[in-house]
Amino acid sequence: MKQTLLTLLVFLFSVATLAAQDIIMKRTGEKLEAKVLEISPTEIKYKQYDRLEGPTYILPKSEVAVIQYANNTSEAFALEDTTPPASVASKPALSEMITEASSGTSNLAIYAKGQSDATAFYDGYQAAGTGTLVSSLVNPLFGLIPAVACSVTTPKKHNLDAPNHELLEQPDYVSGYRKQARKIKSGKVWKNWGIGLGVNILLAVILVTQ
Known part of the structure; x- marks a missing residue:
């Protein structure tokens, strides 16, 4: 025992x-x-x-x-920046990126930045992950309901936690951010459901072997 x-x-x-x-x-x-x-x-x-x-x-x-x-x-x-100003090859300013995106010349870069920012800053999955974990610990079948619902739902714009709200006006940036945020959210939710399932299986094995 x-x-x-x-x-x-x-x-x-x-x-x-x-x-x-x-x-x-x-x-x-x-x-x-x-x-x-x-x-x-x-x-x-x-x-x-x-x-x-x-x-x-x-x-x-x-x-x-x-x-x-x-x-x-x-x-x-x-x-x-430790390079002398005269030899600096500076990156485009935010306003320049937005201008380029508007002209269609940098859509891919804006999309990629959205994905990168989501990886670094998005944490809107916490409520969904916690809810899934709690319900899964009670019963994994109950946990499936929020797990499926949360994993297929794209994060809303006001929950994106983007570091620069000016970029949220760019459709390509929002698209990239949302796609990566949904991937992160789905991964966290199913990970927590798996934890709940594992705990229930272990408890069942312990009860059976008593």
Whole structure:
């Protein structure tokens, strides 16, 4: 009996910490699942989330755009410009991007920016994910209802959490943001449903083996 309870406690602890990871978003778009250890003025020290007992990695701070922490807070990092002004090949300003999008010359770039911003900033899935987890823990069949409903519903414009509301006036940006946001929301919802199902299966096995 003690062994069974220990197994249950270990499983529930694993479930509780499943989402307790930091997400490092690099400027290249690469996403790292990690445990951030230290942030200095020039670098970030972290461990790979799936290898917490492994080595500590060091990443130049200039390569990181955003860190989303396990407690659902996030920290953005500005890219410091150390190049002399005369030799800087600057990126288009926001107003220029919007002008280009209006003329149809940069629609793909605006769409891609929408997807990138959604990956870094969208967190509108939390209510749907929590509701699915709670109902799935009670009964996985009950949890299927919000899981299906939430995963097929495209996030509304006022729930997008975009970092720049001016870009929300661009259809291509909104389309890219919404598509990526829906993908994120669906993934979180079904992940929580799976957790609820797993807990119920484990409890059923424990009861049967008593």
